[in-house]
Amino acid sequence: MGWKPMPVERVLSDIRILATTYNVKHFRFADDDFPGTGSLEGMEHARQIAEGIRDLHITFDISARVDSIYKEKVSPEENQKKLEFYKLLKEVGLTQVFLGIESGAAGQLKRFAKGVSVDENKKGIQLFKELGIQVVMGFITIDYLMSLQELKENIDFLEDTHAIDKDTTVFVSDPLSVLRAQAGSAYLKMLRNKGLLGSQDPNLVNYSASFKDVRVGRIAGITNEWRDEAYSLVYALKNRASLASMTKTVSKEASLLENYLYTFKRLDLDLLKELVQLMETMDEANIDHGRVDALINDFRGKRLEVVKSLLEAINQKEMSDSEGALQKEGRMIIDKFESGFIQPVNEDNAQALDNGGIDLNRIVINRIGHVIHMQFDRAQLNELRDVGFDGFTPIITNMQSILNPAELFSLN
Numbered sequence: 001m002g003w004k005p006m007p008v009e010r011v012l013s014d015i016r017i018l019a020t021t022y023n024v025k026h027f028r029f030a031d032d033d034f035p036g037t038g039s040l041e042g043m044e045h046a047r048q049i050a051e052g053i054r055d056l057h058i059t060f061d062i063s064a065r066v067d068s069i070y071k072e073k074v075s076p077e078e079n080q081k082k083l084e085f086y087k088l089l090k091e092v093g094l095t096q097v098f099l100g101i102e103s104g105a106a107g108q109l110k111r112f113a114k115g116v117s118v119d120e121n122k123k124g125i126q127l128f129k130e131l132g133i134q135v136v137m138g139f140i141t142i143d144y145l146m147s148l149q150e151l152k153e154n155i156d157f158l159e160d161t162h163a164i165d166k167d168t169t170v171f172v173s174d175p176l177s178v179l180r181a182q183a184g185s186a187y188l189k190m191l192r193n194k195g196l197l198g199s200q201d202p203n204l205v206n207y208s209a210s211f212k213d214v215r216v217g218r219i220a221g222i223t224n225e226w227r228d229e230a231y232s233l234v235y236a237l238k239n240r241a242s243l244a245s246m247t248k249t250v251s252k253e254a255s256l257l258e259n260y261l262y263t264f265k266r267l268d269l270d271l272l273k274e275l276v277q278l279m280e281t282m283d284e285a286n287i288d289h290g291r292v293d294a295l296i297n298d299f300r301g302k303r304l305e306v307v308k309s310l311l312e313a314i315n316q317k318e319m320s321d322s323e324g325a326l327q328k329e330g331r332m333i334i335d336k337f338e339s340g341f342i343q344p345v346n347e348d349n350a351q352a353l354d355n356g357g358i359d360l361n362r363i364v365i366n367r368i369g370h371v372i373h374m375q376f377d378r379a380q381l382n383e384l385r386d387v388g389f390d391g392f393t394p395i396i397t398n399m400q401s402i403l404n405p406a407e408l409f410s411l412n
Helices: 008-022 042-056 075-093 106-111 118-131 148-160 188-194 214-229 231-245 252-279 291-314 323-340 378-386 405-409
Strands: 027-028 058-066 094-102 134-139 170-172 197-200 206-209
Touching: 042 075, 042 323, 075 094, 075 118, 106 118, 106 148, 118 134, 118 148, 134 231, 148 252, 188 197, 188 206, 188 252, 188 405, 214 291, 231 252, 231 323, 252 291, 291 323
Parallel strands: 027 058, 058 094, 094 134, 134 170
Antiparallel strands: 197 206
8 A cells, every 4th residue: 555645735724723713832743654755756745744834833743764864774965855845844843753772782783673773773863863853663572582682772872962951852651661472463373482471461451471581571571560659649740741832832841841741761771771770780591689679779768758759849839739639649659668568678678678567477277178289371480480579478467455365276
């Protein structure tokens, strides 16, 4: 079927109505590849739209491929044409481009069949920065087949492109993203061929899978749990910051929103870096879970301070929270931490706290009667192993005082 564009006249008519009748000043094109990279008419189609909106004085965002601005294997003249095209888009209002970069590791790009190199990704990002156009990267930091070295290369790429810097013009939505193995994908076949594919989620198109490197799997499990603990708060912040960005709001509050988002992302990447450094000191068969847990809890303590600072900014009226969503989610994180549900570890007390109780794992139990064998999906058991489960600890959640000592001896 190929690439089939919407007629230029219709696009311009819709934009003009929205801009002149409803005073819409900013637009976001939903096309996955606005320039139609690789098609014969794609760039000309986009150029006609650009010229048609010049007099409206609007701004807009697009999505594109990185090789729509630079490709190593074409002539300098061809790359100059690509650059001139984006200069035109910048002149008529382009402010941001979403690029499906996906990876900064050569091996991972090859697995994803991206058709671009790491250097092309870096060069494309740099050209957009020089034009003054913001870049939002699609990025898959972790996948099931990656090595620890490839994960390091991804971290280096995010740092080299300044994607997590303050006041950057290059953004990555989630530095901890993990690939989903989806039905029908070529990647699924790779997992199946290597014996790593698990079962399909009955409600989704995703499959479970085991990680080729157990250490990478452990990191993925940790970062998923870490992200989930503050997901609702960060998601609410992203929504607020995104709205301020789309409406081009410039204010102290908008700046604070961006600053807190940056701080959370910086913590994400720093945790990932230190986890990789720690895992490099271990082999796959001997992961020191105590050291790993101490590192995680140290970062939880750092994040707690950021959450408290955010709530204080709201209390001081530096940020609004009319619906109370930020305060609610922030307070939940603090309550879990302070109640011991999320347990901090500091340098003075790096050992797990003894909260009392009975360790049921150390009790010798004589098993009598029939044994019931339970069947489990081995792939799911491998997932538990990969993320570092050593077993399950029973806990008592409801205790009642015994007021009559005779009850201990069944004398009642």
